[in-house]
Amino acid sequence: MFNYYVNDHAQDNGDHEVHRDGCIYLSLIRSKTYLGVFTNAIIAVQKAKMYYMQCNGCAYCSPEANTD
Numbered sequence: 001m002f003n004y005y006v007n008d009h010a011q012d013n014g015d016h017e018v019h020r021d022g023c024i025y026l027s028l029i030r031s032k033t034y035l036g037v038f039t040n041a042i043i044a045v046q047k048a049k050m051y052y053m054q055c056n057g058c059a060y061c062s063p064e065a066n067t068d
Helices: 041-048
Strands: 002-007 016-020 032-038 055-057
Touching: 002 041, 016 041, 032 041, 041 055
Parallel strands: 016 055
Antiparallel strands: 002 016, 002 032
């Protein structure tokens, strides 16, 4: 189980990326929303969609939820 966060700033394609604790990119995010503790990123992305319509898992820390 990991803590997950969603980036409050969208990428160029409109996605708000979901990251988990320990991701190398998480420390680079200036503004993020804590989503909670989940067993996988797919559930975390579903939760992130409560905040932002267009969300995607980080290709590095949450590949199971990455659709790119």
